[in-house]
Amino acid sequence: ARKHGPFHKIVILGDGGVGKSALTMQFVCHEFLDYHDPTIEDSYQHQVHIDSRVAHLDILDTAGQPEFATIREQYMRTGEGYVICYSITDKRSFEEAIEYKKLINRYARVDHIPIVLVGNKSDLEHLRRVGVSDGEALSKEWACPFHETSAALRRNVDVVFHDLIREIRRKEHDE
Ligand code: GDP
Ligand code: MG
Numbered sequence: 661a662r663k664h665g666p667f668h669k670i671v672i673l674g675d676g677g678v679g680k681s682a683l684t685m686q687f688v689c690h691e692f693l694d695y696h697d698p699t700i701e702d703s704y705q706h707q708v709h710i711d712s713r714v715a716h717l718d719i720l721d722t723a724g725q726p727e728f729a730t731i732r733e734q735y736m737r738t739g740e741g742y743v744i745c746y747s748i749t750d751k752r753s754f755e756e757a758i759e760y761k762k763l764i765n766r767y768a769r770v771d772h773i774p775i776v777l778v779g780n781k782s783d784l785e786h787l788r789r790v791g792v793s794d795g796e797a798l799s800k801e802w803a804c805p806f807h808e809t810s811a812a813l814r815r816n817v818d819v820v821f822h823d824l825i826r827e828i829r830r831k832e833h834d835e
Contacts, residue, residue: 667705667718668828670821671735673760674745675753676723679780682811683745684721687821692812699723710825717821736767741774741824746795748779748808749787754794761802774827775804776820783810 672680681696688706701723707716722735744760746753757777764773779795781787792808799806805823809816 667716668825669718669720669738669740670743670824671720671722671739671741672743672745673722673735673764674743674778675747675750675756678745678747678750678753679809679811680743680745681721681723683743683778683780683809683817683820684719686811686814686817688719690814692814697723708821708825710822713829715825717825733767736764739764739768739773741776741828743776743778743820743824745778745780746790747781748790748795749781749784751789754779754790754798758798772803772831774824774831775802776824776827777802777804777806778820779806779808780811782808782815783812 672684674680676698682693684704685691685693685696688704702721704719704721705717706719707714709715720735720739742764744757746757761775764775777795777799779790779792795806795808805827807816807820807823809820811817
């Protein structure tokens with residue numbers, strides 16, 4: 661019902677510094693970005709084959725709204741699917757992920773919005789502050805896929821986007 665044109669609008673949400681831009685750049689360009697201006701918000705159009713069907717993605721890498729009050733309602737209304745990211749090294753970013761989910765629920769106004777939960781920076785095991793089981797439990801509560809990723813090592817990056825597209829397609833199919 662939310663689909664406008666051939667592009668699936670995907671929105672990347674999460675606390676500043678969790679690796680939203682790095683994940684997006686790895687997925688789209690196969691490059692690890694060590695620095696991306698945290699205030700720059702950009703969108704990327706990307707085409708991929710998922711389950712032998714082409715998907716056109718319009719990915720919005722959000723930026724610069726650590727305060728929920730300033731988050732743009734627009735994202736929440738136009739996104740077809742969301743990647744909610746936290747960093748496994750940062751407990752607070754995990755708490756913020758829960759807040760982002762609440763925002764989606766408030767604005768999306770549909771029953772089940774496709775979401776994938778991501779715990780990024782899995783290469784920094786020695787700095788881990790959020791257990792795998794915490795992510796798993798939250799994703800169970802949300803009934804959504806969950807992956808720990810490393811944008812630095814390009815670990816589990818593709819599967820995040822592929823799972824999100826699968827969720828979006830399943831929803832389209834059900835409607
Ligand atoms: P954003 O604010 O959520 O867009 O975060 P960025 O993508 O700008 O990443 C913030 C910082 O974390 C940068 O210095 C990145 O290089 C670093 N970073 C992002 N992803 C990873 C990762 O998977 N592992 C490690 N070690 N660092 C990462
Ligand atoms: Mg960024």
